[in-house]
Amino acid sequence: MSTASRDAWLAAVRRWKLHPDEPADERLWAPELEACSRDELHAIQSEKLVPAVQYLYEHSPLYASLCAACGIEPGDVTGREQLADLPVVTKDDMSRSLAAAAPWGTYTAIDDERWLTDGWQVFATSGTTSQPRPFRYTQFDREMWTWADARAVHAMGIRGGRDVGMMLFGYGPHVAMWGLHHALIHIGVPIVPAGGLDTRTRAASIDRYGPTVIGCTPSYALHLASVMRDMGLDPAASPVRVVIAMGEPLPESSARRIRDLWDAEVHQFYGCTEAAPSCGGYTCTAGSVHFLEDTHVLETLDPKTLKPVAPGSPGVAVVTNLISEASPQVRFLVGDYTALDHAGCACGRTHVVCEGGFTGRADDMLNVRGVTLFPSAVEDVVRGFAELGEEFQIVLERRAELDELILVAEPLPHVADDRHEELTLRLEGAFRARLELRPTIRLQPYGTLPKTEFKAKRVMDRRE
Ligand SMILES: [Zn+2]
Known part of the structure; x- marks a missing residue:
């Protein structure tokens, strides 16, 4: 050649x-x-x-x-x-x-x-x-x-x-x-x-x-x-x-x-x-x-x-x-x-x-009930909450023909259980204001989500 x-x-x-x-x-x-x-x-x-x-x-x-x-x-x-x-x-x-x-x-x-x-x-x-x-x-x-x-x-x-x-x-x-x-x-x-x-x-x-x-x-x-x-x-x-x-x-x-x-x-x-x-x-x-x-x-x-x-x-x-x-x-x-x-x-x-x-x-973009958003936009909301730990997951499910976005997050150990309800409400409010989306918030004990060793896997799409 x-x-x-x-x-x-x-x-x-x-x-x-x-x-x-x-x-x-x-x-x-x-x-x-x-x-x-x-x-x-x-x-x-x-x-x-x-x-x-x-x-x-x-x-x-x-x-x-x-x-x-x-x-x-x-x-x-x-x-x-x-x-x-x-x-x-x-x-x-x-x-x-x-x-x-x-x-x-x-x-x-x-x-x-x-x-x-x-x-x-x-x-x-x-x-x-x-x-x-x-x-x-x-x-x-x-x-x-x-x-x-x-x-x-x-x-x-x-x-x-x-x-x-x-x-x-x-x-x-x-x-x-x-x-x-x-x-x-x-x-x-x-x-x-x-x-x-x-x-x-x-x-x-x-x-x-x-x-x-x-x-x-x-x-x-x-x-x-x-x-x-x-x-x-x-x-x-x-x-x-x-x-x-x-x-x-x-x-x-x-x-x-x-x-x-x-x-x-x-x-x-x-x-x-x-x-x-x-x-x-x-x-x-x-x-x-x-x-x-x-x-x-x-x-x-x-x-x-x-x-x-x-x-x-x-x-x-x-x-x-x-x-x-x-x-x-x-x-x-x-x-x-x-x-x-x-x-x-x-x-x-x-x-x-x-x-x-x-x-x-573009291939990472999520479509939830016609609302398009990037996982990074969800992350931006989650990181605004100092009470939450570093790991979180976005789970997408379909119930009764409707998409549901579930945010799984971990309050830090010092955040008492009796504050979780109020934290959930504030998270829902932040999602509605920023992403025009009402998610289901699921808080679970700190340290129970998989740890990120290199790139995070945040999205679990279970809609298929
Ligand atoms: Zn410059």
Whole structure:
């Protein structure tokens, strides 16, 4: 296969890898990329998009067939203006490709030869709804991932010479936190690995080794704090000053709860396996959720028509990956809802701000008696109640042809039984006011719901 399109693509990516080893200044890693005008940013995106489309078209049979179905040839794309004309690639497209061409599918640009000569690591989607989709990433991707995520952690105010990181995940095939791991090392922050350790051992390690930055899912940050308190350790008194939350939506009331329990700043990392390397989304010290727009293009589309929504309106996220050798996906439908704001940020960055962060994937949306809501909206209500513990469940049942939403929650041990009735009434009121829904509240003894060890499983849909 011709290497010309790959050479052109990788050269374009390398050309814009500015300040590869260290930040240009204390505030911004690469001011030319992060604080440039929108026109300059679009020019950078165009310069990368054109060879990306050519390369992906030549190296991914799935992508070539999707383009052919829309009557598009790579030469039709001369810049970012044509992005909206290109086909949207879905998880279903990838799953079908995987079924037809196991074990790797044809949705990436990597063949066996490239994998054997320049391969780095396989990452796979978690496969909760379908077969896990594998992605073979390369050494080139590792370099780009490290650099892009280093810029993200720099934006969070994390620094070598001051911080120590601890990554609370299993070091398995899921992308979550691998990028963070490499990025922290790149900026000179040493790592205490915590893969394979149980929660009590992790809690003891925090007490013993004193990491200042921990990375985990928001549910796990709450669970770990509760285990620490059970062990007589106070998370707020620990040296942890930053919690990087990832892998789940983070409603504001959950962020507040983590902030209070740990007496720490809460930051977010956001991304997906398909459009790695690099997280794409990250928070700055001003608290905005940004997207790294010189490495990815983020669009928001109407979920039904797949046409772009107006700026500021909520839509489903579609990502174009402008830095990967293995998986330079063009218009991959990630499916999380967000709304985009291009007005700039107090931190000085001109990169897009995702208002309200990412509220959840479209396939996670619940429909209860015609009311659509995300589990994260329920979480936002629950976390507003200081009397409730960190675990809760949303159970959906159908009774007499009607959907019923049952919230199962655990009052903390110090909340006396005679306060449960009043607590139930207040919870019902909060649900009606916020979600226009009257749930059944079921309070049960603290510690009886399953504990979250990685990502929380909150929804039990028993309506089928
Ligand atoms: Zn900002």
